[in-house]
Amino acid sequence: MNINVIDTGFFKLDGGAMFGVVPKSLWNKQNPADEKNLCSWAMRCLLIQDGDKLILIDTGMGNKQDAKFFGHYDLHGDATLLSSISQKGFEPEDITDVILTHLHFDHVGGAVQFNRDGSQLNPTFPNATYWSNEAHWNWAENPNPREKASFLKENINPIRESGQLKFVAKGSSPFDNIEFIFVNGHTEQMMLPVISYKGKKIIYAADLIPSSFHIPIPWIMSYDMRPLQTMVEKQEVLQNAANEGHILFFEHDPICEAALVENTEKGVRIKLQGDFNEVI
Template sequence: MKIHIIETGFFKLDGGAMFGVVPKVLWNKHNPADDKNLCSWAMRCLLIEDGAKLILVDTGMGNKQDDKFFGYYDLHGNATLHSSIAEKGFSPADVTDVLLTHLHFDHVGGAVQFSRDGSRLEPTFANATYWSNEAHWQWATNPNPREKASFLKENILPLQESGQLQFIQIGQSPFENINLINVDGHTEQMMLPVIQYKNQKIIYCADLFPSSYHVPIPWIMSYDMRPLQTMEEKQSVLRQAVDEECILLFEHDPVYEAALVENTEKGIRIRERGMLGDFLVE
């Protein structure tokens, strides 16, 4: 197995929304806001070579929205989904599977693109099976008013129309070396891949821990649909990370890709932050 970090650029979100009830005087030390109270966040995906499979986990925001949409989020940085995959020596046609943790636009936007002539929307990865789960799919295609702006039909429906979409049964995984943790606090049935890499485990945290600074239990986003459940789920995943010495991989941390955690007098906290390669034992 080989694991590659796929950077797809940065975007900005309101710092208060990203840290919820945590006072700005605390979170601003870690990710300083600009004059509009916006902080930069990564959109960090993962590419996994495992035997005959080339598995992409999440796809970033993509590039098919209009200037008005991107103006809300100030998409910036030089990396894109396509350029990052190419840097690893692959093309979109090589991807066999796309595992979508959930269907919010900053996770699924790159899964769909315009055709070359611009006449239609089509899956970006023509040879891939796209994986979601039925409960989350129903949640996303019949969204509640609070979450509706995060579920864009143009990011989602072409996957089903193409015939490339399949659903994962809860408690199962279509991949030999990837298990899935299902959580409901952020959104209905978000899936966290737990990757067995040689003798180590990597938990791809999606939006349960969007950054390394969200490890303390009360540090949760205002975007979460069920904040109390998020806190319970964070505690459970952190216990697993300590007990099994898992590496936490952060999708949105603007600086650090990964971290190790440990028990302290204040609860489970970061032991060390760094790049994923810093923690892999080859």
């Protein structure tokens, strides 16, 4: 097995929304906001070569939205999903599987793109199976008013219409070296891939623990649908990671790609952090 980090660029979100009830005097020391109270966040994915499979986990925001949409999020940085995949020596046609942790636009947007003449939206990876789960997919197709802006039909419908969509059943996995943790605090049935690699386990933390800043249990995003449940789920994942030496991979941390954690008097805290290859 070989694992590559795929950078898809950065975007900005309101600092208060990303840190919930945590006072700005605390979180601003971790990820300083600009004059609009916006902080930069990564959209970082993983590309896994395992036997005859080339598996992409999440896809970033993509580039098919209009200028008004991107103006809300200040998409920046030189990296894109496809350029980063190309730098690793692969083309979109090489991807065999795309795991979507959940269907919020900053995780699924790159999964769909316009064709060459801009007349139709198609899956970006024509030979890939796209993996979600039925409960989350139904949730995304019938969103509640608060979460509706995160589930865009242009990101979801083309995948189903393509015939490339399959669902992961809870308690099972279509992959030999990837299992899944299902969590419900951020959104209904978000999937966290757990990758077995070189005798270790890597937890793709998605939006349960979007960054290293969110390690303390009360540091919960305002975007979470069930914040109290997020706290319980995060405590369980972090405790297991500390006890078992699992590696956390951060999708949104602007600097830190991965970390090991340990038990301390203040709870679970970071033991070692940095680039993925440094931590692994």
